[in-house]
Amino acid sequence: MSAAALLGVVAVAAGAGACASIVIPPTRRLAPRVRPYSLPARTALGCAELPSRDPAVSTRHALARLFGPPLLAIVRRASGFAASRGEDRLARLLHQAGERERTPDEQRVRQLAQGFAIGGLSGAAAAVVLRAPAAVLAAGVAGFVVGHTRSRRQLERRVASRAAQLRLELYTVNQLLALHVRTGAGPMQAVQRLVDRGSGAAVTDLRDVLAWIRGGTSEAAAFRRAGELTPEPNAARTYQLLAAGVERGVDLAGGLLALSEDIRDARREQLHKDAVRRRAAMLIPTIGILAPLMLLFIAAPLPSIVLGHR
Numbered sequence: 001m002s003a004a005a006l007l008g009v010v011a012v013a014a015g016a017g018a019c020a021s022i023v024i025p026p027t028r029r030l031a032p033r034v035r036p037y038s039l040p041a042r043t044a045l046g047c048a049e050l051p052s053r054d055p056a057v058s059t060r061h062a063l064a065r066l067f068g069p070p071l072l073a074i075v076r077r078a079s080g081f082a083a084s085r086g087e088d089r090l091a092r093l094l095h096q097a098g099e100r101e102r103t104p105d106e107q108r109v110r111q112l113a114q115g116f117a118i119g120g121l122s123g124a125a126a127a128v129v130l131r132a133p134a135a136v137l138a139a140g141v142a143g144f145v146v147g148h149t150r151s152r153r154q155l156e157r158r159v160a161s162r163a164a165q166l167r168l169e170l171y172t173v174n175q176l177l178a179l180h181v182r183t184g185a186g187p188m189q190a191v192q193r194l195v196d197r198g199s200g201a202a203v204t205d206l207r208d209v210l211a212w213i214r215g216g217t218s219e220a221a222a223f224r225r226a227g228e229l230t231p232e233p234n235a236a237r238t239y240q241l242l243a244a245g246v247e248r249g250v251d252l253a254g255g256l257l258a259l260s261e262d263i264r265d266a267r268r269e270q271l272h273k274d275a276v277r278r279r280a281a282m283l284i285p286t287i288g289i290l291a292p293l294m295l296l297f298i299a300a301p302l303p304s305i306v307l308g309h310r
Contacts, residue, residue, distance in 0.1 A: 096231040097158040098201065100208075111151040118147030159231050162201055166232040169202045171263050174238060178256040187245045187252055188219060205230060205239070220247040234263050 090104040122143025126136045173194065180190035195207050205226050212222040223243035227236040238259055245252035 092229060093155055093159060095229055096162065097155055098162055098204065099155075099158070107151070107155070111148050114151050115144040115146075115148035118150070119144030122146075163231040165201045166205075166230065166235045167263065167267065169200045170232070170234050170238060171260050171267070173198075173200075173202045174256040174260040174263070177242075178253040178260070181253040181256070187242055188213075191242070202235065205235065209239075219243075234259070234266070 090107060094100070094102050094104065094107060119140045120143070123136050123140030126132075126139035130136070130139075176194055176198075177187075177190050180193055181187065185193065191206050192210065195203055195210060209222045209226050212225065213219055217225070220243040223239045223246065227239035227243070230236050230239065238256070241250075241252065241255045241259065244250050245255075
């Protein structure tokens with residue numbers, strides 16, 4: 001099949017699909033229409049959804065405003081078979097990575113764009129080098145798979161990096177909160193002071209907690225929600241302790257100091273493990289390069305010793 005015939009087939013298929021969508025318009029999704037009515041009840045129960053935004057309104061570039069809505073509609077149609085659990089999982093990963101302004105649909109569009117870009121480059125390289133249709137097709141499919149999964153791997157690496165940043169900040173954050181509580185401030189007042197004067201990943205989480213509280217969520221439910229969304233277990237323990245502090249009035253300062261000691265001990269143990277691992281890695285050049293050379297020097301005089309040759 002020639003390129004012109006293939007282009008004609010694609011154009012006819014696209015026109016038929018457009019006519020079908022005009023005659024039988026797609027069913028509108030029910031979730032966006034019901035969400036404004038269900039949000040107060042979910043907030044009162046402490047299970048409000050992650051904050052979202054409309055991509056069509058928030059995009060800044062003209063090309064994104066022009067081609068964004070149809071592209072997002074295609075992605076929603078293509079991923080309609082995915083369960084809502086996958087949607088929640090992707091939204092949670094975006095929140096944990098600190099990319100709260102990006103929606104799951106935009107993340108899927110980015111994955112598809114990277115997949116098509118890397119797949120096209122791989123297919124073009126295979127066409128230039130190998131000049132075999134099967135090799136070009138295999139290279140294009142492999143490039144698309146690699147590009148499609150690359151964005152997800154980058155997102156997971158950002159989540160791991162943010163978790164490591166939280167581990168570094170939590171000791172200082174807990175100490176400062178305990179200091180404010182010991183000087184007579186309440187839990188919410190201590191958090192507000194820290195948010196007003198601080199910055200970082202932990203402060204961003206606490207700022208989200210204050211925003212949820214201003215939006216109608218109870219204080220304990222907001223802290224528990226932050227504990228469920230954070231990628232760091234020690235941060236979850238801190239937020240759960242703050243929730244217990246505002247709800248039942250526990251010894252918050254003592255608990256925060258104890259958590260700080262646990263975080264410091266865990267950090268010290270992790271540094272010790274990293275030092276042992278790096279020390280073992282330093283032995284690899286010795287074992288892999290110097291040991292064979294030493295064996296060669298030892299084995300070199302053996303023929304003359306055994307056979308008597310000089």
